[in-house]
Amino acid sequence: MYSLGEFIIKNRDHFPYSTESLLRLFSSIKLASKAIHKEVNKVGLTEELIGSSGVTNIQGENQQKLDNFAHKAFIESFKSRNVVCGIASEESKDFIIINGKKENLTQNQYIVLIDPLDGSSNIDVNVSIGTIFSVYLRKSSIKMNLTINDFLQKGSQQILAGYIIYGSSTILVFTIGKGVHGFTLDPSVGIFYLSHPNIFFPEIGNIYSINEGNYANFSNGIKKFIKYCQEKKENRPYTARYIGSLVGDFHRNMIKGGIYIYPKTYSSPNGKLRLLYECNPIAFLTEQAGGKASDGKQRILDIKPTQLHQRTPFICGPINMVTKFEEFIMNNNKSS
Ligand code: P6P
Numbered sequence: 001m002y003s004l005g006e007f008i009i010k011n012r013d014h015f016p017y018s019t020e021s022l023l024r025l026f027s028s029i030k031l032a033s034k035a036i037h038k039e040v041n042k043v044g045l046t047e048e049l050i051g052s053s054g055v056t057n058i059q060g061e062n063q064q065k066l067d068n069f070a071h072k073a074f075i076e077s078f079k080s081r082n083v084v085c086g087i088a089s090e091e092s093k094d095f096i097i098i099n100g101k102k103e104n105l106t107q108n109q110y111i112v113l114i115d116p117l118d119g120s121s122n123i124d125v126n127v128s129i130g131t132i133f134s135v136y137l138r139k140s141s142i143k144m145n146l147t148i149n150d151f152l153q154k155g156s157q158q159i160l161a162g163y164i165i166y167g168s169s170t171i172l173v174f175t176i177g178k179g180v181h182g183f184t185l186d187p188s189v190g191i192f193y194l195s196h197p198n199i200f201f202p203e204i205g206n207i208y209s210i211n212e213g214n215y216a217n218f219s220n221g222i223k224k225f226i227k228y229c230q231e232k233k234e235n236r237p238y239t240a241r242y243i244g245s246l247v248g249d250f251h252r253n254m255i256k257g258g259i260y261i262y263p264k265t266y267s268s269p270n271g272k273l274r275l276l277y278e279c280n281p282i283a284f285l286t287e288q289a290g291g292k293a294s295d296g297k298q299r300i301l302d303i304k305p306t307q308l309h310q311r312t313p314f315i316c317g318p319i320n321m322v323t324k325f326e327e328f329i330m331n332n333n334k335s336s
Contacts, residue, residue, distance in 0.1 A: 002194040004030065004172065004183045014178040017137070017159065022176075024083035025110060025135065025160065032077040033131060033164040033172060034190055036070050036117065040166040041187075043123055066123050067091055070116035070131065083108050085138055086146045088308050090115040090277055095308065097146050110159075111136040111150050113277040118163075119245030128167030130247025134281040135160035151308060155280030155301035162281065163247045171195065173251065175288040180254070199254055201291045205318040206235055207258025209242045209249045217266040221332035225325050246273065250282055250316065254289050259317030259325065263296065271295070271313035275305055279314045292322040296329045 002010065004026060012019040043066065055063040071091035078084040079098055085108045088095040098108070112135050119129040136157055138150045162174025170185040172192050182196025208229045215223065229238040241258065243249055249260050264271050273279050283293030283300035293300040293316035303312065315322055 004192040004194070007181070007183070007194055011178070015159075015176050021083050021110070022160075024081045028074070028077040028081040028083065029133065029162075029164070029172070030192060031080075032070070032073040033170065034185065035073045035077075036066075036131065036164075037166055037170045037185060037187065039066060039069060040123070040129065043126075063091065064117070064120040064123055067117045067120045074112075074114055074116050074131070078112060084110045084112050085142075086111050086150060088113045088151045088276065090118075090274065090309070095146070095148065095151050109138045109142060111138050111146075111153075113151060113280075115274070115277045118247055118278065122243070122245050122248075127243055127245055128165055128248035128251075129245055130166060130251075131164045132247060132278055132281050133160075133162055134158055134277055134284070148308070151276065152305040154304055155275075155283055158280060158284050158301075161284040163251070163285075165247045165251050167248060167251075171251070173199070173285065175285050177284075177288065180285050180289045196255075199289050201254055201286075201289050201318045202257035203318065203320075204235060205253070205257030205259060205321050206238045207241050207253055207256060208238045208261070208321075209240075209253060209258060210261040210263075211242055211244070212240070214265040214267075218263060219329070219333050221329040222261070222263055224332050225328040228324070228328065246278060246282065250285075253317055254285070254291070257318055259315065259321040261315050261325065263313045263315070268311065270311045272311060273314045275300070275303060275310050275312045276308060279312055282314075282316055286316040290319070291317055292319045294322060294326060296326060 008022055015022050053063045053065045053068050071089050078087060084098055086095050086097055115132040117129055118132050122129055136153050140147055140150055160176050164172050171182050173182040180199040182199060183192035184195035185192050253260055262271060262273050279300050286293040295313045296315055315325055
């Protein structure tokens with residue numbers, strides 16, 4: 001069984017940047033995710049990290065204690081490995097500059113955007129939650145200070161993206177543009193082993209994931225697509241599966257074959273999911289796994305970001321399912 005480190009060294013020619021810096025990037029991600037794994041797996045036994053932190057984050061959401069723990073774990077871990085020069089986190093209004101040691105300036109040129117713990121409202125009901133991360137090269141000169149433009153890059157410029165799902169097991173899934181690979185943590189030795197090489201969407205999916213509680217204010221096109229999923233024809237009705245945790249819903253859909261939809265709704269007129277640290281990394285994984293990711297009209301990875309925490313409608317899954325969805329939007333919303 002390959003460990004993550006062995007896999008990276010074996011496939012080092014796939015990564016156009018230094019293997020050493022990639023190993024340090026992953027070392028940071030592994031360190032923080034193991035710390036979070038440990039806490040997630042004992043939530044409920046201690047009051048320490050369960051429930052709300054009492055803080056409302058930049059998103060106007062009630063921050064969970066474990067959100068804050070996860071945010072700090074990744075910041076400290078990236079600082080200690082001296083490979084990242086800047087971080088944007090769902091839990092922080094502005095981006096965070098990490099001043100690397102002068103001798104390492106050429107190495108710590110990576111920009112990380114992260115949702116430290118997505119789906120955290122599910123923590124105390126034992127539903128899978130996850131970390132989502134997206135990595136770019138800085139655009140500004142290493143002699144200058146970082147600017148917001150280092151973070152507002154199109155998703156097509158990502159060099160690495162992935163998630164860690166804290167579920168029945170803890171799995172790190174990532175892509176560097178050469179396929180999607182999953183590594184499962186063996187907690188007894190603290191090593192991530194290759195468990196899901198070359199993940200690909202099944203060509204024919206039969207799962208649809210959307211919060212139908214918002215049905216009343218979906219557009220006509222979305223309402224008709226949901227009815228299409230439910231009618232008895234061909235390989236339908238599809239199975240409805242939605243756990244309210246993007247990483248959990250996406251991981252299942254990528255492996256079993258299904259479409260995930262979070263459109264704009266009355267309470268989220270621009271969609272709920274964040275473009276930079278939720279949709280872009282999941283879209284990169286989607287395309288690398290042979291799928292398609294759009295906002296209902298345009299490719300997610302082509303969207304030029306304008307704000308750090310901007311939201312977007314988000315649809316991802318097998319190409320034929322997402323294309324069918326887009327047809328319903330195009331053919332029905334004109335008339336709505
Ligand atoms: P709703 C979690 O808060 C999250 O950002 C995603 O993980 C999840 O898919 C979505 O929101 C759930 O939102 O409105 O259906 O509860």
